[in-house]
Amino acid sequence: MSAKANTNTLATKETYVKQQIQTSKKTKLKKALGYAAFVGPAILFFILIQIIPFFMGVYYSFTSWNGVSSAVEWVGLDNYVKIFTDDQKFFNSFLFTTKFMFAAVLISNIIGFGFALLLNAALKTKNILRTVFFIPNVIGGLLLGFIWQFIFVKGFASIGNMTDIGFFKLPWLGDEATAFWGIVIVFAWQISGYMMVIYIAALQGVDTSLLEAAKMDGATNWSLLTKIIIPLILPAFTICFFLTISMAFKIFDLNLSLTGGGPFNSTESVAINIYQEAFMNNRYGLGTAKSILFFIVVAVFTTLQVTFTKKKEVEA
Amino acid sequence: MNKGYTKGTFVLEIIAIMLALIFLVPFYFVLINSVKGFSEILIDAAALPKEILFSNYTKVWDILSFQDAFLNSLIITVFSIAGIVVISSMAAWKMVRTPGRLSKILFIFFVSAMVIPFQTVMIPLMKLGGTLGIMNSIPGIVIMYFGFGVSLSLFLYHGFVKTIPMEIEESARVDGCTQFGVFWRIVFPLLKPITVTVIILNTLWIWNDYLLPLLVLQDAELRTIPLATSSFFAQYTKQWDMGLAALVLGIAPIIVFFLFLQKHIIKGIAAGSIK
Numbered sequence A: 001m002s003a004k005a006n007t008n009t010l011a012t013k014e015t016y017v018k019q020q021i022q023t024s025k026k027t028k029l030k031k032a033l034g035y036a037a038f039v040g041p042a043i044l045f046f047i048l049i050q051i052i053p054f055f056m057g058v059y060y061s062f063t064s065w066n067g068v069s070s071a072v073e074w075v076g077l078d079n080y081v082k083i084f085t086d087d088q089k090f091f092n093s094f095l096f097t098t099k100f101m102f103a104a105v106l107i108s109n110i111i112g113f114g115f116a117l118l119l120n121a122a123l124k125t126k127n128i129l130r131t132v133f134f135i136p137n138v139i140g141g142l143l144l145g146f147i148w149q150f151i152f153v154k155g156f157a158s159i160g161n162m163t164d165i166g167f168f169k170l171p172w173l174g175d176e177a178t179a180f181w182g183i184v185i186v187f188a189w190q191i192s193g194y195m196m197v198i199y200i201a202a203l204q205g206v207d208t209s210l211l212e213a214a215k216m217d218g219a220t221n222w223s224l225l226t227k228i229i230i231p232l233i234l235p236a237f238t239i240c241f242f243l244t245i246s247m248a249f250k251i252f253d254l255n256l257s258l259t260g261g262g263p264f265n266s267t268e269s270v271a272i273n274i275y276q277e278a279f280m281n282n283r284y285g286l287g288t289a290k291s292i293l294f295f296i297v298v299a300v301f302t303t304l305q306v307t308f309t310k311k312k313e314v315e316a
Numbered sequence B: 001m002n003k004g005y006t007k008g009t010f011v012l013e014i015i016a017i018m019l020a021l022i023f024l025v026p027f028y029f030v031l032i033n034s035v036k037g038f039s040e041i042l043i044d045a046a047a048l049p050k051e052i053l054f055s056n057y058t059k060v061w062d063i064l065s066f067q068d069a070f071l072n073s074l075i076i077t078v079f080s081i082a083g084i085v086v087i088s089s090m091a092a093w094k095m096v097r098t099p100g101r102l103s104k105i106l107f108i109f110f111v112s113a114m115v116i117p118f119q120t121v122m123i124p125l126m127k128l129g130g131t132l133g134i135m136n137s138i139p140g141i142v143i144m145y146f147g148f149g150v151s152l153s154l155f156l157y158h159g160f161v162k163t164i165p166m167e168i169e170e171s172a173r174v175d176g177c178t179q180f181g182v183f184w185r186i187v188f189p190l191l192k193p194i195t196v197t198v199i200i201l202n203t204l205w206i207w208n209d210y211l212l213p214l215l216v217l218q219d220a221e222l223r224t225i226p227l228a229t230s231s232f233f234a235q236y237t238k239q240w241d242m243g244l245a246a247l248v249l250g251i252a253p254i255i256v257f258f259l260f261l262q263k264h265i266i267k268g269i270a271a272g273s274i275k
Helices: A002-007 A010-060 A078-085 A088-120 A126-138 A141-163 A176-204 A208-216 A221-232 A234-249 A253-258 A270-280 A284-315 B007-033 B038-043 B055-064 B066-097 B101-115 B118-132 B138-161 B167-174 B179-190 B192-208 B211-216 B225-235 B240-274
Strands: none
Touching: A010 A284, A010 B066, A010 B101, A010 B118, A010 B138, A010 B179, A078 A284, A088 A126, A088 A176, A088 A234, A088 A270, A088 B007, A126 A176, A126 B007, A126 B192, A126 B240, A141 A176, A141 A253, A141 B007, A141 B192, A141 B225, A141 B240, A176 A234, A176 A253, A176 B240, A208 A221, A221 A234, A234 A284, A253 A270, A253 B225, A270 A284, A270 B118, A284 B101, A284 B118, B007 B240, B038 B240, B055 B066, B055 B225, B055 B240, B066 B101, B066 B138, B066 B179, B066 B192, B066 B225, B066 B240, B101 B138, B118 B138, B118 B211, B138 B192, B138 B211, B167 B179, B179 B192, B192 B240, B211 B225, B225 B240
16 A cells, blocks of 8 residues: 555645545544444443432532422531431441341351252252242342241241240340341341352362362361362352342341331331431431441442452462 | 262251251241131131132232232333343443453443442432432333443443454454444344343342332332332231232242243352352
């Protein structure tokens, strides 16, 4: 092409270069348009529904907005000061949610992993069992909460009458301590099957010849589990802990329909507290301030956990 | 681990079956009591019903306007997911195929938003929704689901597109196919496995979602199944005869969906989580 250009006169060379620039501009524009056509809709909805409200929330958290009047008054850090110095109820809900998270994450992962180990054995009823353990997970939290309300109030009572076992005769949802464990039980019942599916997928990736070899060398089943299997599937633990932590921390539906936050607000999660502050008490400014703090805590928790377990993965 | 069916395996099998039965007990209670009269439930909730009463179901069906609630849930779920699939697959493909700083920044932008809890966005979103005139309407809530669903779905598609070779697309390009033609005729069919995962994860979430519909849909005729159920329980507290029938109706569609597609669902869930 350059040879051809050399034979041309200077003038035609100039128009040729101009044309080249124009066509390259045209293809650039065409490329940009193509990019916008494919990526644009996703960005549009994403920004409109998530990003703009997020930044609006940051702004409203510094105001006394009540959701109704158009006058939005700037109050600086007042909402945040109020939350930290004069809101025992919010503090209690944070405490409850944190305690709940630890209990729920541990128990649902232990059960989920246990089920996975069990179903990883060559059982004949493996597929049916997997289905059974997974079923509660397809039901939404709201309906699950209502179902278990019945189980705790009527079902447990009638099992208690039949068997005379103390466990079933507890007041469950009527007492602060047992109501806490009631929510943990329902959460574990819902989530363990999900965790099991992830752990099973990981266990199937473990090289069986490695286990055979260790067995030949006289390793016990327990040391096979702790020294070989668990280190090999650490990534699955990262995922499962990430999922359960964020689900437990954001608990709302299940909590609302099972206990409604009671008895005496003892089981009110942060998500319920925020919802009520904004939509029941009509203190939108305060509600958004709480929700921003909630965001910070969730972000810190999940990042810490992922970096911590990722580090373990590398060490292993 | 050990391939032979030994005594040990048999014992494990028995333990596993017992555990599964315990897992199913709540369903037993809900089902048998949903066909009992109110006083019979109070006397003994564990016993089988003396006679089967379907009147609980017919009464509750009308109170819930169950067919309307079911249709609303179905319409919202189907349209939301169709939109999420279209916008996130297109964006993910283009972003992977146009490497550069812009695509990288956008990807981080989409993914990092996944840590934002819904509660942080919901309060201002209600105001914005009012301004945009998308409150209290089904198309409005569908648009909101587009925005909330796009992060995870785009993330899943992004990971999958990277694994499909570019040669086929390039030869189609040479043959004069347009970008849209290449995407819809060649790329999208190749994305089928991850599309199944995206559909399943979003179905379980949107079908069961309670808080967003509660905030957005005020009219009684726009109620989804979770909304209809919660307003039923607010009105008829402790009336377990009808309450349990309402719960059975409420969980039936998603359980049937699960039982029909369970292989895909369990596989899809595992694939979606491991990414």
